[in-house]
Amino acid sequence: MNTTTAPRTVTVGEVLDRVTELTASLCVDTARREAERELPYGSMDAVRTSAIGCLRVPAAYGGPGASLVDVFRAVIDLAEADSNVAQALRPHFGFIEKLISDGGKEDRERWFAAALAGELFGNATGETTAKHPGDIHTALVPDGDRYRLSGTKYYSTGSLFADWVVIAAKNHLDQRVRVVLPHDRPGLRLIDDWDGMGQRMTASGTTELDDVEVFPHEVVVDEAVGVRRTHLGAYHQLFLAAVETGIAKNAVRDAIGYARDRARAVRHSGVDHAVQDPFVQHTVGEIAALGYGAEATVLRAAAAIDRALAGPRGEDGIAGGEPALAEAATEVAQAQVVAAQAALRAAERLYDVGGASATRREFNFDRHWRNARTLVSHNPIAHKARVVGDYLLNAEPPPLTGFF
Numbered sequence: 001m002n003t004t005t006a007p008r009t010v011t012v013g014e015v016l017d018r019v020t021e022l023t024a025s026l027c028v029d030t031a032r033r034e035a036e037r038e039l040p041y042g043s044m045d046a047v048r049t050s051a052i053g054c055l056r057v058p059a060a061y062g063g064p065g066a067s068l069v070d071v072f073r074a075v076i077d078l079a080e081a082d083s084n085v086a087q088a089l090r091p092h093f094g095f096i097e098k099l100i101s102d103g104g105k106e107d108r109e110r111w112f113a114a115a116l117a118g119e120l121f122g123n124a125t126g127e128t129t130a131k132h133p134g135d136i137h138t139a140l141v142p143d144g145d146r147y148r149l150s151g152t153k154y155y156s157t158g159s160l161f162a163d164w165v166v167i168a169a170k171n172h173l174d175q176r177v178r179v180v181l182p183h184d185r186p187g188l189r190l191i192d193d194w195d196g197m198g199q200r201m202t203a204s205g206t207t208e209l210d211d212v213e214v215f216p217h218e219v220v221v222d223e224a225v226g227v228r229r230t231h232l233g234a235y236h237q238l239f240l241a242a243v244e245t246g247i248a249k250n251a252v253r254d255a256i257g258y259a260r261d262r263a264r265a266v267r268h269s270g271v272d273h274a275v276q277d278p279f280v281q282h283t284v285g286e287i288a289a290l291g292y293g294a295e296a297t298v299l300r301a302a303a304a305i306d307r308a309l310a311g312p313r314g315e316d317g318i319a320g321g322e323p324a325l326a327e328a329a330t331e332v333a334q335a336q337v338v339a340a341q342a343a344l345r346a347a348e349r350l351y352d353v354g355g356a357s358a359t360r361r362e363f364n365f366d367r368h369w370r371n372a373r374t375l376v377s378h379n380p381i382a383h384k385a386r387v388v389g390d391y392l393l394n395a396e397p398p399p400l401t402g403f404f
Helices: 012-026 029-034 041-050 068-081 083-088 090-102 105-116 232-261 277-312 321-349 351-359 366-376 380-393
Strands: 121-124 139-143 145-152 164-171 176-182 188-191 206-216 219-221
Touching: 012 041, 029 366, 041 083, 068 083, 068 232, 068 277, 083 090, 083 232, 090 105, 090 121, 090 232, 090 351, 105 121, 139 366, 145 164, 145 232, 164 206, 176 206, 219 232, 232 321, 232 351, 232 366, 277 321, 321 351, 321 366, 321 380
Parallel strands: 121 164, 139 164
Antiparallel strands: 139 145, 145 206, 164 176, 176 219, 188 206
16 A cells, blocks of 8 residues: 555545444443343444544545544534443554554555445453553563463453454464454454453453464564653543543433433422422533533544644654653643533432432433443542642653553
């Protein structure tokens, strides 16, 4: 492929128009599907058709070349419709972003083409048996002109629905490597054993790798992890904040719908319908403001990453350079604090619109809090606030742990 003349497959505007159609379909019967843990295979097929997965593919490779502001606006809309679908796509978008950051030419051509074709990438990175967070015991060993991969992964978000699984491993030289395998490769087993109280339909369970055959072109050494700052840590963290924001906005939608169609006026409120009750009006307005503020904050942080990437490269050759990327990371950390608080508060305040009747299982309103709490539990928000404070007080940049 001649990447300097590749015809653009679809424009940003065309994809965003399709996202509007996609979210309308995802909203249908979401509460019931979540209550019954109906895995979203059909929804993920709709995602493939929508082309949202190729939003960030650069124009030079035939993609829309969307900004991060465009991407995160779409993610928020997806999460408002179904936060499980949005979160299940986090590994896919993260893999595409990794290619943009430091992918090789051949990898970019191969995997960008797959994304443009509607194919999705899942995740198999975390290990629960590691003594220290981030340790990797999954082993990639030489076998003639190929390799063999063995190990067990957990938190394999999105992999059940994906065409490809992106796996973190260590090779025989003790280097961290990234292995990309088709989901049906013999010896690769995806197990639906995720039993978290929230995000129940992301299928974030176990991946077993039993002496899996791996070809050289499927392996890349991950040299940047924990060594130098890129925008990837901030990107992955902002994705969580975007999904939390969507949850807050979904709570607004349920609050409005319940107040209009189901809620009864409190006897001593002096009004005939709940929507006339100043207390209910105040509650809905507060929930709406929480979602509005979180969305504005997330998009502002996305713009900060966009600016960093558009700036001059630093001495290390990374787009934006260390100062600009550190500044963007602190903006993302602040957005995480705001979005987490907004999602949890909105999910709690929803019940003030309907009282005890709103707790009935048929409405499944508790999914908002369960989903938000599960996402917020990924990384302690207190650490985000502390790192921001240290940066502002002492000019100490965020750590290179991948969580900033």
